[in-house]
Amino acid sequence: MTQLALVIDLNVCVGCSACVTSCKEWNTSGEAGPLSDSNPYGKDPSGTFFNRVQTFEVGTFPLTEVVHFPKSCMHCEDPPCVPVCPTGASYKREEDGIVLVDADKCIGCKYCAWACPYGAREFDEQQRVMKKCTLCVDRIYNEELPEAERLPACVRACPAEARIFGDIHDPESEVSVLIREQGGYQLMPELGASPSNHYLPRRKIHRKIQKDELLRADNPLKKERLPKPSPDEPSLDDVTSW
Amino acid sequence: MDKNDKPQVEVKNTTCYMCACRCGIRVTLHNGEVRYIEGNPDHPLNRGVICAKGSSGIMKQYSPARLTRPLLRKKGAKRGAGEFTPISWEEAYKIIVERLQKIRSTDPKKFALFTGRDQMQALTGHFAKQFGTPNYAAHGGFCSVNMAAGMIYTFGGSFWEFGGPDLERAKLFIMIGTAEDHHSNPLKTELAHFKRNGGRFIAINPIRTGYAAIADEWVPIKPGTDGALLMAIIREVITCGLYDRDFLVHYSNSPELVNVDEAHKDEGLFVRNVSEEDEIDPECFDPLNRLWWAHKQECALPSHTEGIDPALLGEYALEDGVRVKPAFQLLLERVEHCTPEWAEKITGIPAKTITRLAHEMGIMARDQKIELPIPWTDCWGNDHEHVTGNPVAFHAMRGLAAHSNGFHTIRALSILMSLLGTIDRPGGFRHRAPFPRPIPPCAKPPKGPEAVKPDTPLGGMPMGWPAAPEDLFVDDKGEPVRLDKAFSWEHPLSVHGLMHNVITNAWRGDPYPIDTLMLFMANMGWNSSMNTSAVREMLTDQDENGDYKIPFIILCDAFHSETTAFADLILPDTTYLERHDVMSMLDRPISDYEGPTDSVRIPVVPPTGECRPFQDVLIELGTRLKLPAFLNKDGSRKYKDYPDFIINHETEPGSGIGFLAGWRGKEGDRFMKGEPNPNQWEMYEKNNCVFHYKLPLSYQYMRNWNQGYLEWARNRRLVRYADPINIHIYSELLLKFRHAAQGRRDGRQPPEHLRERVETFFDPLPFYYEPLETQRIDSQKYPLNALTQRPMAMYHSWDSQNAWLRQIHAHNHLYLHPSVGKKNGFDDGDWIWVESAHGKVRCICKFSEAVEPGTIWTWNAIGKAAGAWNLSPKANEAQKGFLLNHLISEELPTDGDRHLSNSDPITGQAGWFDLRVRVYKAEDGEAAQSSPQFKPLKPPPGTIKRPGHFLAYRAGLGLFKGLFGGNNQ
Secondary structure, three states: OOEEEEEOOOOOOOOOHHHHHHHHHHHHHOOOOOOOEOOOOOOOEEEEEEOOOEEEEOOOOOEEEEEEEEEEOOOOOOOOOOOOOOOEEEEEOOOOOEEEEOEEEEOOHHHHHHHHOOOOEEEEOOOOOEOOOOOOOHHHHOOOHHHHHHOHHHHHHHOOOEEEEEEOOOOOHHHHHHHHHHOOOOOOHOOOOOOOOOOOOOOOOOOOHHHHHHHOOOOOOHHOOOOOOOOOOHHHHHHOOO | OOOOOOOOEEEEEOOOOOOOOEEEEEEEOOOOOEEEEEEOOOOOOOOOOOOHHHHHHHHHOOOOOEEOOOOOOOOOOOOOOOOEEOHHHHHHHHHHHHHHHHHHOOOOOHHHEEEEOHHHHHHHHHHHHHOOOOOEEEHHHHHHHHHHHHHHHHHHOOOOHHEEEEEOOOEEEEOOOOOOOOOOHHHHHHHHHHHOOOEEEEOOEEOOOOOHHHEEEEOOOOOOOOHHHHHHHHHHHHHHHOOHHHHHHHHHHHOEEEEOOOOOOOOEOOOOHHHHHOOOOOOOOOOOOOOEEEEEOOOEEEEEOOOOOOOOOOOOOOOOOEEEEHHHHHHHHHHHHOOHHHHHHHHOOHHHHHHHHHHHHHHHHEEEEEEOOOOOOOOOOOOOOOOOEEEEEEEEEEHHOOOOHHHHHHHHHHHHHOOOOOOOOOEEEEEEOOOOOOOOOOOOOOHHHHHOOOOOOOOOOOOOOOOOOOOOOEEEOOOOOOOOOOOOOOOOOOOOHHHHHHHHHHHHOOOEEEEEEEEEEEOOOOOOOHHHHHHHHHHHEEEEEEOOOHHHHHHHEEEEOOHHHHOOEEEEOHHHOOOEEOOOOOOOOOOOOOOOOOOOOOOOOOOOOOOHHHHEEEEEEHHHHHHHHHEOOOEOOOOOHHHHHHHHOOOOOOOOOOOOOEOOOOOOOEEOOOOOOOOHHHHHOOOOOOOOOEEEEEEEEOOEEEEEHHHHHHHHOOOOOOOOEEOOOOOHHHHHHHHHHOOOOEEEEEEEHHHHHHHOOOOOOOOOOHHHHHHHOOOOOOOOOEEEEEEOOOOOOOOOOOOOHHHOOOOOOOOHHHHHHHHOOOOOOOEEEEEEEOOOOEEEEEEEEOEOOOOEEEOOOOOOOHHHHHOOOOOHHHHHOHHHHHHOOOOOOOOOOOEHHHHHOOOOEEEHOEEEEEEEEEEEOOOOOOOOOOOOOOOOOOOOOOOOOOOOOOOOOOOOOOHHOOOOO
């Protein structure tokens, strides 16, 4: 069976937030929208976003690492948000594994937000229902779009091409190959939700310079005719005869 | 309207303008409202990607900060009180034309036009020149002119849209002093590919954010000391023999012989090959009549003589006994003392690291050569079968430029890039058309006050590239003619002007008072100023008669900003979705490495309210003022509007060069040069709003010395000459200014009080010196460096009104290393004061391990004045956010009457990263609020009421289209 998911490459994500607002923009006028904003021009503006980027530091100076970490619904294989929903609004699709909210059934009790270990669920303050990433279900099957564009908005927007979309149950898919070859990992797997989204870790390139690589036989300094003493200058050879 | 009704869908391609990257976008409308803005997959610049800002264009379009009506300061109201009366466009034009006509007929320089954006200078500069005022510039002097000048005066090109790193083929990439930059999306894409291909990425920066986060190595450095690092690396590269000798010999002035005879009058200048004198074209600024020392023949021969191998090192004597050294020898002598240990003390980078970096750069460049099977011919007639490259690439930005020692620092970087043999070669640095240009480019500012005449266009370009003291824009006493003192002895090569001194100089009447200041897209009452609090006071300061010291201020902008309150007349501009624009070869086009590219914007939605595109307004003003270029010979109006102007304007009648390069000629089949094509706009619209010309492969590399390319560029009138553009390792051009200061040169000399300064800084070779302000203040009292960085999700103050983007950056913290908190007795999250020799601000601190302990920093332009941008006065931007600019002085501390700009002494670049501060905890009783605070601004007439508690955007329901009312709805 199919399990659609995102693979996010932390090795190239520069934290630009393109995925954050392209998602907002697509979905607010799409099937899952509108995505409201509270106090949009006031104090502590706070709105519904399906995807957020957190940037955090690891270690101490000068060995500090900084990680840009985008996070949205993981579309878990065993999603904790589904069994807790009292109305059945929260459900996982059989055909592709996408976890969705049926806004007509949702009563906004927020149980799912409590159950989700990833903070992927947001309560839309204006509509008073739960909202979350839909993996752009209204784009990926949309035949009015050219085939190459039937991708989640965030995947198309990302300038670093850090977000890859596909079926993690298909071993030949791009996402499966990346996870397998580059050590793709799940966030907090010990919690048992079996998140489908995976992250690709940082891969550092080091370069070791060998001391004997420095000076080559064809060193350009050798081409400079550095001054030599005149033959008229005295030398040892003139005065030693034994 | 039912959610399920099918909307009327329209899709249009245009160009983004949420920053100056100018990606191609595809805009989808539902029932005339913006439904979706995405990257255009067919656009060569961004190929379908789009950033956070571009995706948030909807919130810019429908922002309650939008100005929608021309406004006049209310009669009797004080300037700055924000009291305005809506007027008609006709009234606005009448007021402006009457006032400017008077100025033009008496003293044109009393009209000053300054714009925040460099990417529209072809028209704004044209207008200023036609009007006859010298007082025009964009923001470059405030921003990063050092990067442009330092590199262009060395190898004829620079970064941003002028050129960049070839990450497709590079194997080592070093990014210095860069947080985010406006050429951003392509860099992100290229960097990701580079990393995935196994490239190694090193970031040198006091702070680790943004791009540096994914660097393989972060090298923390003390701000303003990059020059020392680069000099030490140059020394290591030379002493280890890691430089590309062939490249330097053939393509730079390294082997050219310099007169080092101290007694000789021409000491320091290149020796001229006298016998060829009469063959020199008198027009040619940089003739190729130099000498090399031929080792084998043991004599001096003309440079580029075939078959000889010149010396790069040593000292020699000419036939007439004059002692000479190759320029490269002088470079080596200059860097002799720049050991890694010397640099460690200055930069904070361990000597071992500096040595290792130099070795890595040198060995990668030397041993990983690229050879592409591309034949090309050089300017000396030699055919090459291949293009070779050394795969070490750099990118650098404001971290190097925004210092008063930035020019020489960037000269050092340019020289390092040349030593490694990476100029316009695969895997290194590559130019973008119209670069490379001669060193320096041909355009020159006027030479003296005689260029400014009533009712006459300016006698010269408003800005240009001085090559000698004769090119300065000074009077016979050596005093500046321009209001901002650009092109004066104070900073001779101030090629982008000095926006940061305009208001202060106008207020003080030094060099003279003006009448009207017109600002376009420049938030100079806030983040586009240094010394912001004082500048705001200057804007409202009155003389003893009760008149404002700057009598009249016209502001053109799309949004209510901190500066609108200070205007006497406001002209509402359209957003980028509502108008025509050009990204022209005459400006800053969007060329890529493969060839010239220009693009346009076309209106996607009609103008909001009574907004009119600023360019149309400018053309209307030009016509009504009867400026010659806007009239036909019979005095009748020449251009209907801006689109008409773009099609039909030529740089000179019949030149065939216009604003747009694509689809020229009657049939639309010519490019770069050709007759106006009345269907040109339609052609661009049909072609993703972009014209992309791909040069033949044999013209794409080594363009400084590529005969085919230079002749093509000359024929297409990108450049005037097809002479090779040899790299200036040693800059004789700079020396001319030094000689003038020393009295060793005929012609213009600096005023006495500037002699020593010009002599010191106009050094033909780079050198490291402590920033000017640091030399003058008590750096023990102010031990910390303070910087700003550009966030990726905001662009200066352009997005302050954006409901979505402000949720990513609603207020800025002051980031510092925990040791600073410990030393000064405060904790993470505390309110603290940051104080400079000039002022102080209160803000919230945040501990970070990603900053070197001697530096503190914040995001630029996030803090706002209360009520600006039609945000609630309680908004985080005003209450918790803060502006570091209040701490930075636009002038150096001096004693006496003379004022010197706080800038690089060569280019006038604002030294805003030279800022030194101290920090201490706010006292317990103090308000938990940032300081300084300003009286909350009122939104002016024409802005809409802020949405209440909720904003729920959904296109197609008609809720947003009708928000603003007005004639165009």
